[in-house]
Amino acid sequence: MPDGATPEARKGRTPMTTMTTIGSTVTAAFLGSFVEVVEAFTIILAVGLSRGWKPAFVGTGLALLVLAALVLVFGPLISLIPLQLMQFVIGTLLILFGMRWLRKAILRTSGFIPLHDEDQAFTTESDLLKRQSTDRRADFLAASAAFKAVLLEGVEVVFIVIAVGAGRGLMVYASLGALAACLLVILVGLAVHRPLSRVPENTLKFTVGLMLSTFGVFWVGEGLGVDWPGADLALLAIFAIFTLVALAAVQWLRQLTPTTARAS
Numbered sequence: 001m002p003d004g005a006t007p008e009a010r011k012g013r014t015p016m017t018t019m020t021t022i023g024s025t026v027t028a029a030f031l032g033s034f035v036e037v038v039e040a041f042t043i044i045l046a047v048g049l050s051r052g053w054k055p056a057f058v059g060t061g062l063a064l065l066v067l068a069a070l071v072l073v074f075g076p077l078i079s080l081i082p083l084q085l086m087q088f089v090i091g092t093l094l095i096l097f098g099m100r101w102l103r104k105a106i107l108r109t110s111g112f113i114p115l116h117d118e119d120q121a122f123t124t125e126s127d128l129l130k131r132q133s134t135d136r137r138a139d140f141l142a143a144s145a146a147f148k149a150v151l152l153e154g155v156e157v158v159f160i161v162i163a164v165g166a167g168r169g170l171m172v173y174a175s176l177g178a179l180a181a182c183l184l185v186i187l188v189g190l191a192v193h194r195p196l197s198r199v200p201e202n203t204l205k206f207t208v209g210l211m212l213s214t215f216g217v218f219w220v221g222e223g224l225g226v227d228w229p230g231a232d233l234a235l236l237a238i239f240a241i242f243t244l245v246a247l248a249a250v251q252w253l254r255q256l257t258p259t260t261a262r263a264s
Helices: 015-051 053-080 084-111 117-133 138-168 171-192 200-221 233-255 259-263
Strands: none
Touching: 015 053, 015 117, 015 138, 015 171, 015 200, 015 233, 053 138, 084 138, 084 200, 084 233, 138 171, 138 200, 200 233
C-alpha cells in the first residue's frame, strides 16, 4: 500500500463502503430521534392545549438550554478520548441501549406487553394537568411537565447522535439526521394539532433497536481491532443477523402468547 494512502484505503474502505456508513448513521439518528421527539411532542401538546402555550414553550425552552449546555460542556471532551477506546465504550453502550429498545419492541410485537399509545399518553397527561388547574402552581407544574419530557427525550437524542456519529467522525451527518427528525415532527404536529398516534412507533423502535445494536457490535469490534470482512459493508451483514434472530424471537413468543392476550 502506498505511503500516501488514506486511513480508509488502509482498512480496505472504498467510497461505496463509506456511503454505507454515512447512510446508516443518518438513518439511525433520524429514526431514533424521531421516536423520542414524537414522545416529547405529545407532552408538549398536552401542556399547550390544556394549560396554554406559554408554560409549554417556557418548559421546552429551558430544557433545550440545559441540553445545549451539556453538549457545549461535554462535547469537546470527546476529542480527548482515544479513538479505539471511544469506539469500544460507545459500542458497548449502544448494544445495551439498542437491545433494550429491541427487547421491548419484540415483546410488543409478539403481544406480551401492550403497544405504546400516544393518544393514551396525551389523554393521561391532559387529565393530570386539568386536575392540577386549581393549584396556584398550575403553570409551574405544566412547564415542569414540558421541561422533563423534553430534557429526558432530548438526552436520549443527544446520546443517539453521539453514539452513531462519534465512532468515525460522522457527528455532522448524525446531527443532520436528528435535526431533520425534529423539524418533521414539529411541522407535522403543528399542522395536525394532535398527537402523532398514527406513527408506527413500535415498528420504528424495532428498526432503531436493530440499527443501534448493529452499530454497537461493529464499534466494539473496531475498538478491539477487528478487521471486519468487507469493511463498512459488514454493517449490513450484522444488521441482517440481528433481524433474523429478532423475527425468529417474535414468532417463538407468539406461539407462547395466548390469542386473547394478543387481541387485548
